[in-house]
Amino acid sequence: MLILILYFFIAIVAIQLAYYLGVFGKFAFAKAQKITPKRIPISVIVCAKNEEENVAKFIPLLAEQNYPDFEIVLIDDASSDSTLEIFEAFEKQYSNIRLVKVQNNEAFWGNKKYALTLGIKAAKKEYLLFTDADCYPTSKEWITAMSSQFTMQKTIVLGYGGYEKIANSFLNKLIRFETVLTAVQYFSWAKIGHPYMGVGRNMAYKKEEFFKVNGFINHIQVRSGDDDLFINEAARGKNTTISFTPESFTYSKPKTTYKDWLTQKRRHVATASHYKKFDQFQLGTFYCSQFLFLLLPILLLSFQFQWILVLSLIATRYLFAWIVIGFSAGKLKENDLKYWFPVVELLLILIQINIFIKNIFSKPVNWK
Incomplete structure (x- = not known):
């Protein structure tokens, strides 16, 4: 034995x-990427539900990006706090902000995919760049860095969404290590030619890729997965690439209790059961x-x-x-x-x- x-x-x-x-x-051993700026029109899409503190802090960082042609589509998913009011104020302040107000729909109650679909349809640009309401870019060159990876063939770009460091926190190290391991996996499989997921904190794709697979319709009953399930369905070796220059990173605040983090990870693991x-x-x-x-x-x-x-x-x-x-x-x-x-x-x-x-x-x- x-x-x-x-x-x-x-x-x-x-x-x-x-x-x-x-x-x-x-x-791990890939050569460093170069950023070759392009002038592709970009719609940055942010979906928020009860995120008043985060959107007040981070939306200006998106609006001040150094990029020649972009709009920001802010989606308020029936928030009960001041998120909508803050969005309305930003819409008046910045000429390139477009606001989408989502009302609760009985058929899609509390479904982020429904809200995102409305935002994607409202976007005026052909190329879409996604991040979450609690995320912020590391530099004013974020849009430039992510959009630079688009080509005629590569119409899906997977980026890195990390978490802030918290000094003397072992939980923070655990969260960040898990995030790095996940990124290594989906970056590596994408380089091999078999992309299987991405993170909504930082990803981009051409609008036509969304409509090729009829949006989120094939997994609309799964409340999570607007990012990884979509990529799992739409991404192929021929149409997908990655962006890992430091200028292309986004960060968000990590969970600060084991309970909250485990709840988040349980949702992610459950979503993976719907992969190919x-x-x-x-x-x-x-x-x-x-x-x-x-x-x-x-x-x-x-x-x-x-x-x-x-x-x-x-x-x-x-x-x-x-x-x-x-x-x-x-x-x-x-x-x-x-x-x-x-x-x-x-x-x-x-x-x-x-x-x-x-x-x-x-x-x-x-x-x-």
């Missing part, structure tokens, strides 16, 4: 190395191999069975994984995380198992 477990463990290590070196290495079968398989294989990479050596080492070989395999996997994560974190300006890699990875694996089990027995909370 122990020899079978050892062979199985060797196979798991091989799978992990295949992911880290064969897949994630495509992003291959994407579910590759994600499932990766996370299962991570768990087994922890479990199997515990069994082997508890019997001191081939312990030199087992420790060598563990060291090999950690060495290459650490290198890949280190290079990736550097590209995403999250350098401090590479020093915490072994600890946060271990905890993240255990948390993901916990989330998977919880989602089996109860449904996560969705859009506000």
Whole structure:
């Protein structure tokens, strides 16, 4: 039995190395991108529901972008706070702001996809750039950086949406590491030619891509997924690219309690169950191999069975994984995380198992 477990463990290590070196290495070791400014007309789309504090702070940062031809489409999704009033004030202040007021619809009650659809239809520009109401760009060149990746063939651009750093917060490191790992995955698969998701905090696409798949209609019953489920359906190797220059990043405030963050992650994991079968398989294989990479050596080492070989395999996997994560974190300006890699990875694996089990027995909370 122990020899079978050892062979199985060797196979798991091989799978992990295949992911880290064969897949994630495509992003980790990619050459730095260059920004070649273009004059593509852009509609920046922001959907907000009860975000009065965030929109008051961040919309001016969007309006002051250094770009020759853009509009901002602000969507108020039936807010009950002062979001709409703030939007109306911005509409009067900035000539390039367009306001979309969404009333509650019985058929699409509280469905962000319905609100976004109205905003997309109202947009006057052919190219759409999305971010969330609680996000802000890192520079005035955000639109320039993201739009520079569009070509005649590449009509979907996936960007990086990170989270602010909070000093002396381990939860913050855990959240940011999970965000980096997710970005490494969807960036790498996109570079391979098999894009499977993006984040609504920072992504762009040509309007025609939205109508090619009839918008969100094929997953409208799923409250979440206006970003990743859309990309999972619409993105292909031929039409999708990535943007990872620092000027193209956006940031938002992270959750500050484990409860709030776990609620958010439960929603994300539940949405992934609607991905295409291959994407579910590759994600499932990766996370299962991570768990087994922890479990199997515990069994082997508890019997001191081939312990030199087992420790060598563990060291090999950690060495290459650490290198890949280190290079990736550097590209995403999250350098401090590479020093915490072994600890946060271990905890993240255990948390993901916990989330998977919880989602089996109860449904996560969705859009506000």
